[in-house]
Amino acid sequence: xxxKEKGYTHWQGEFRDSRLNWMPITRxxxxxxxxxxxxKFLFFSTLAPAVITLAxxxxxxxxxxxxxxxxxxxxxxxxxxxxxxxxxxxNGGGLLFMMLMLMIFSGAGLIADDLKHNSLQLYFSRPLTKxxxxxxxxxxxxxxxxxxxxxxxxxFVIMKLLFAGDFQFVRQYxxxxxxxxxxxxxxxxxxxxxxxxxxxxxxxxxxxAVLIFGIYVFSDIIFNIFNGIFRNPYxxxxxxxxxxxxxxxxxxxxDPQYDIPWILSILVIGALCALSAWVLNxxxxxxxxxx
Amino acid sequence: MxxxxxxxxxxxxxxxxxDGVDVKLPQGAIGLLGPNxxxxxTLIRILLGFLTPQQGRGSVLGYDIHSxxxxxxxxxxxxxxDDCLIPGIDAVSFTxxxxxxxxxxxxxxxxxxxxxxxxxxxxxxxxxxxxxYSSGMKQRLKLAQAIVHDPRLIFLDEPTSGLDPQGRxxxxxxxxxxxxxxxxxxxxxSHILSDIEATCSYVVILNKGRLAAEGTVSDLKQIEYSLxxxxxxxxxxxxxxxxxxxxxxxxxxxxRLLRLYMPPDIGSQEIFRLAAADRIQIRHFIKSQTSLEDxxxxxxxxx
Numbered sequence: 001x002x003x004k005e006k007g008y009t010h011w012q013g014e015f016r017d018s019r020l021n022w023m024p025i026t027r028x029x030x031x032x033x034x035x036x037x038x039x040k041f042l043f044f045s046t047l048a049p050a051v052i053t054l055a056x057x058x059x060x061x062x063x064x065x066x067x068x069x070x071x072x073x074x075x076x077x078x079x080x081x082x083x084x085x086x087x088x089x090x091n092g093g094g095l096l097f098m099m100l101m102l103m104i105f106s107g108a109g110l111i112a113d114d115l116k117h118n119s120l121q122l123y124f125s126r127p128l129t130k131x132x133x134x135x136x137x138x139x140x141x142x143x144x145x146x147x148x149x150x151x152x153x154x155x156f157v158i159m160k161l162l163f164a165g166d167f168q169f170v171r172q173y174x175x176x177x178x179x180x181x182x183x184x185x186x187x188x189x190x191x192x193x194x195x196x197x198x199x200x201x202x203x204x205x206x207x208x209a210v211l212i213f214g215i216y217v218f219s220d221i222i223f224n225i226f227n228g229i230f231r232n233p234y235x236x237x238x239x240x241x242x243x244x245x246x247x248x249x250x251x252x253x254x255d256p257q258y259d260i261p262w263i264l265s266i267l268v269i270g271a272l273c274a275l276s277a278w279v280l281n282x283x284x285x286x287x288x289x290x291x
Numbered sequence: 292m293x294x295x296x297x298x299x300x301x302x303x304x305x306x307x308x309x310d311g312v313d314v315k316l317p318q319g320a321i322g323l324l325g326p327n328x329x330x331x332x333t334l335i336r337i338l339l340g341f342l343t344p345q346q347g348r349g350s351v352l353g354y355d356i357h358s359x360x361x362x363x364x365x366x367x368x369x370x371x372x373d374d375c376l377i378p379g380i381d382a383v384s385f386t387x388x389x390x391x392x393x394x395x396x397x398x399x400x401x402x403x404x405x406x407x408x409x410x411x412x413x414x415x416x417x418x419x420x421x422x423x424y425s426s427g428m429k430q431r432l433k434l435a436q437a438i439v440h441d442p443r444l445i446f447l448d449e450p451t452s453g454l455d456p457q458g459r460x461x462x463x464x465x466x467x468x469x470x471x472x473x474x475x476x477x478x479x480x481s482h483i484l485s486d487i488e489a490t491c492s493y494v495v496i497l498n499k500g501r502l503a504a505e506g507t508v509s510d511l512k513q514i515e516y517s518l519x520x521x522x523x524x525x526x527x528x529x530x531x532x533x534x535x536x537x538x539x540x541x542x543x544x545x546x547r548l549l550r551l552y553m554p555p556d557i558g559s560q561e562i563f564r565l566a567a568a569d570r571i572q573i574r575h576f577i578k579s580q581t582s583l584e585d586x587x588x589x590x591x592x593x594x
Contacts, residue, residue: 008410008473011403011441015365015394024391032379118375122436125339125369126392127361286341 021128025136030143033106042105043144046098050152053089057081057156061163081160083173083252086153090183091248095148096241099191102144104212107195109205110137111284116203124286133284134196141192150184175253183251187244190269194240197276200283216240233258236265243268293318293444293476294338296349296356301333301342301500308333309344310500316478320470322487322508323480325497331480332372334497335446339369352443365394368437368445368475372452374429382408382417382424382432386439393440400439407435411465427458434465444476445469451486459486466490516540516552519559522575523549523566530569537561550579 033039059066060079069075089095114120123133157177160169170176198211223239226232236242236258243265246256256262294316301309309330325331336342338351340360348355354362377385383404390400408417411431416424424432430450437445450466451459467490470477481487487494494511496504504511523530531541531549540552551562559578566573 008407008438008469010474011395011399013395013399015440016396018361018394021392021394024388024397028380028384028388035379113378117378118371118373119377121341121369121371121373122375122377122389123392124341125364125367125371126389127365127394128392129361286339287336 018127021126022132022136022139025123025133026139026143029106029110029137029140033140033144036105039105042101046102046148047152049089049094049098050148050155053152053156054159056085057160058163061160081156081169083176083179083254086156086176086180087248087252087254089156090149090153090180090187090252091245093241096244098148099145099187100213100216102148103141103191103195104209106144107141107192108199108208108212110140111196111199111280112203112205112208115200115283116205120284121286130281130284134280137196138192141195142188145188145191146184149188150181153180153184156180179251179253183248186247186251186269190244190273193273193276197272197279200280233260234264236260237268240272293321294349294351294478296334296338297347299334299337299344299347299349301330301337301344307500309337311347312497312500312502314495314502314505316495317493318476319493320466320477320479320491322491322494323478323497324482324484324487324494325503326482328499329497330500331497332448333500335369335448335478335480339364339367339446365440366443368440368442370433370437370445370447370450372448372480376421376424376429376432378422379420381420382413382435385421385432386435389436390439395440403439403441404435407439408432410438411435412461426453427455427461430454430458430462431465434462438469438475442475444478447477447479447481449481449483450479451481451483463489517555517557517559518579519551519553519562520575520577520579521549521551521562521573522547524572524574525570527571530565530571533565533569534562548575 034043056079059069060081063076063079069079114123120133154177157170157180161167195212198215199205199208202208202211220239220241223235223242226235226238236246237260242258246258246260246262246265247269249256250262256265294314296312296314299309299312300307308328312330312334323331323334333342337344338349338356340356340363343357348357350356351363352366354360354366356363377388380388383401386404386408387397387400390403391397393400395403405414405417408414411434413428413431413435416428421429421432430453434447434450437447447466451462454462463486466477466479469475470490477490479487479490488508491508493507494505495502527549534541534551537557538554539557542550542552544550553559553562559576562576563573565571
């Protein structure tokens with residue numbers, strides 16, 4: 001190999017503002033996710049519930065044109081756009097499952113791959129802080145989850161107003177857009193911590209994917225078993241899904257499904273986020289120190 | 292001074308990795324030598340801010356190692372020893388990504404990535420996925436990512452590890468070019484003495500977390516002792532014993548060549564005087580150049 005004498009020149013440019021150091025991590029995380037097999041298909045599949053919900057909103061304003069769909073009163077209630085309608089979208093098992101799939105395919109390897117390939121030292125030999133690294137990785141998950149929570153939720157409200165041609169809906173439920181934003185933020189922040197926590201505890205992205213899915217499902221199974229035996233709703237606190245649904249119901253102004261204080265579910269969610277932050281703080285470092 | 296540290300202490304639990312290291316490194320290519328566990332990598336990690344020393348202070352390029360780590364990492368490049376690549380992307384994306392993480396604007400990082408990949412000789416394979424790279428290519432790529440943001444100082448941790456002779460020669464050639472012609476200071480941590488001897492003008496030797504020796508290669512070779520190589524005929528036992536009595540270290544090679552490390556105040560005539568006294572014939576005698584290997588052995592106290 002001969003050295004290319006003219007291949008190296010000193011760079012004369014200026015470094016960027018350091019407050020946005022985490023941005024390239026997010027951009028590359030999103031780019032790499034889309035390079036994975038089946039991810040594009042999965043991503044567009046996760047938008048299907050939003051598209052269907054949008055169709056329901058359209059039909060709700062054109063009931064006379066779709067009379068064949070609304071012949072019985074039960075079916076009619078599906079086309080009534082109100083907080084329950086929104087809660088069905090946000091709090092239903094379908095959306096949560098889609099979120100889980102997105103977390104598995106876009107988030108499982110975010111930190112696990114860096115641990116496996118010793119890449120953390122490459123990041124931290126740059127002027128990056130732990131917070132920059134965390135923000136960069138977290139924003140990848142936030143990006144995907146927001147695209148199926150907050151973005152469609154706000155589009156639903158806007159489209160409802162456009163299809164209706166008046167502001168009656170907003171006058172009737174002025175707090176609903178805030179509920180959409182609030183619940184989207186809560187669920188996104190929780191799932192981001194949840195995914196990054198599990199991605200940081202194992203170097204193999206496949207194990208992490210199994211953990212993301214397994215803990216979510218297993219916690220619900222535990223609840224069902226204990227609730228079945230003891231008939232005690234407090235076992236809902238063991239279930240990730242039930243805790244989110246309890247809080248979701250309150251945010252959308254509905255009664256929670258289980259008769260336990262919703263604040264306990266908030267505490268469980270908060271404790272899991274705090275645990276995640278603690279573990280991430282310990283695991284994310286330039287070198288692994290073995291004492 | 293590119294690097295200046297004073298009374299640096301660091302322990303991994305009860306194990307002392309650095310025990311009061313004081314060092315001032317000048318400009319140019321500097322070799323950091325030491326046996327395994329000497330504290331070389333720990334020192335580099337402290338200088339980069341990966342580890343916080345329990346005691347002591349220091350600066351890199353004038354920036355404090357405690358309070359200005361981000362600035363240090365902006366102007367310093369680091370080539371780690373381990374394989375540490377990001378799978379799923381090609382070399383251009385990888386290098387420009389790390390350029391961006393250093394704070395370069397996106398387009399400039401991409402332009403610069405092409406330049407440095409060309410410089411390290413990866414121009415034809417820059418669009419290949421990193422998983423398909425050989426060990427030699429990975430080493431060159433690690434060097435490329437270390438210089439993509441045009442650092443003023445580069446830390447190279449075992450840059451030739453795992454390379455075949457040709458790959459090693461190529462990397463050393465690049466390092467020499469970077470330090471000699473590109474006005475970039477280089478700190479090379481290695482246990483391969485010939486690599487250090489080929490590329491560095493100044494050497495720091497660590498042993499058991501302490502500074503064992505420091506200085507320019509030429510000075511260190513001369514000040515410690517004089518090295519003579521000789522072949523003798525006759526009963527050597529008494530002769531060698533007398534030499535050892537003069538604080539001389541004696542090594543015998545496989546082809547019966549004697550290497551004498553004489554204290555600098557004892558001249559060669561003393562060897563002849565002792566040989567004559569013991570009726571020993573000296574059939575071959577030259578004053579040899581000391582190698583870095585000799586210096587290293589002397590400094591860390593091993594043969």
